[in-house]
Amino acid sequence: MGYLIKVSPQDIVTSRFAISPLMVTKQALWLLSGKWEAGVWLSWIRQAREPYGRLLAERPGLGPMVSLFRERHYNADFPAPPxxxxxxxxxxxxxxxxxxxxxxxxxxxxxxxxxxxxxxxxVLDVLFSPDVVELFADALEAVWARIVSPIWPRVHAILERDVVQRAGRLATYGWAAALDDLNPRVRWRPEGVIEVAPGGQEVALEGRGLLFVPSPFVSGVSSYLEQAWPYAIGYPARGTGITHETPDGLATLIGRTRARVLLELAVPATTSQLVHLLGLSLGTVGGHLAALRGAGLVTGNRTGRGVLYHRTALGDSLVSPSTPLP
Incomplete structure (x- = not known):
């Protein structure tokens, strides 16, 4: 369903961003169960299918919970609260x-x-049993422990990087900048309306703001505009699909690890985020950033207590030779 979300100046102040390991765990189940296409996570999904199959046998609530998943219709809220x-x-x-x-x-x-x-x-016996909440919770806990938590440091870095950049855009430049590249179905209309798919029903925020929830797994946007939730939009985080395949020519020129750092900076990131994204030590990442900065390939801007690094035009042109220099 589409929505036309009316906003006021106060809504910028009250809007916020959130990262949910529980929602990511539930979304991982959509991929593992085949309800969503694996996309850039195909390699990880192949590795996770065996433990997922074991959990289906071990946890009686897992199969019935997954059986409820459906696109573009209501899904029970309680397994993933806001x-x-x-x-x-x-x-x-x-x-x-x-x-x-x-x-x-x-x-x-x-x-x-x-x-x-x-x-x-x-399945119905489980779904309407007195213990269904505990059965679902036990299943989610097991999926988190065995499948999702090992990749959580990288996933959290992807989500945190998106939040830092998009929240900064919202605070500094307003709605149009924050919603830019969120998703083709979402756009800002100058009359003070966020359009989530054309022709939708009208909803007024009235100062309560929006909750933005990025995900590494979704490809589209989801709207939560019922009273059971804060008014929220779920969306795909930028940088999820950044390639890990380092071009041989670039690796020969600047070294394979520095090339990986440069590729990852397709989306700006802090040093600590790069540590988790690349699985390297703090000192190693700092040394490579210093070298890339000295070569004019990256630059940094202080944001609060940290520094957010991004590629320069020269760095962009080195990664994508078709990118013209100014």
Whole structure:
């Protein structure tokens, strides 16, 4: 469904960004179950399919939870409640899931099932059991521990990098800059409206702001504009699809590791973010950044307590020879 979201000047102040390890875990299940295409995560999905298959056998709530997944329709809210900030832990989010009353879970599941083919009786027994909340929470905890947490440092760096840049755009330049390249379905209209797909219903923020939730796995945008959630937009994080294949010519010229740093800076990043993105030590990343900066290939701008590095026009042209120099 599309929306026309009316905003006011106050909504810039009250809008915020959040990173949710629990939502990322649930979205990983969409990929692992084949509900979404793997895209740039294909190699990781192939490695994760074996532990996922074992968890399907071990955790009785996992299969029934995945059976509820459906595109462009309501999905039960309680397995992934709205995140609070950029550093909320998985354990904190999971405790909110476990606190869900069974009656609420059953109500959401019944709504989720509307219009779907009737599941097998064994699945329905789980979905409407008194223990469904604990069964779902146990399944999510196991998927996080065995499949998602090993890649979380890199995933968090991707999401944090997107948040730092996009939140800075919103605060400094306003809605048009923050929404630029968010997704082709989302655009800013000068009359003070965020259009999420044309021809949608009108919604007024009235000072409550928007919650922006980036994801490494989604390819489109999702809107949460019901009272059960803060008004929110989920969107694909920039930089998820940055190639890890270093061109031989570039590696020969500046070295393979420096080439990887330069490729990763297709989206600006801090030193600590690059450490997690590349799996290198702080000293190694700092040394390569100093060399690349000395060669005029990258530059840095201080943001708060850190420095955000990005490629110069010369760095862009070296990575993409078709990019003209100014």
């Amino acid at each position: 995140p609070d900030g950029v550093n909320t832990s998985f354990e904190t989010e999971l405790s909110a899931v476990r606190a869900t009353p069974a009656a609420q879970a059953h109500q959401e599941i019944a709504r989720n099932l509307e219009g779907m083919p009737r599941p097998p009786e064994a």
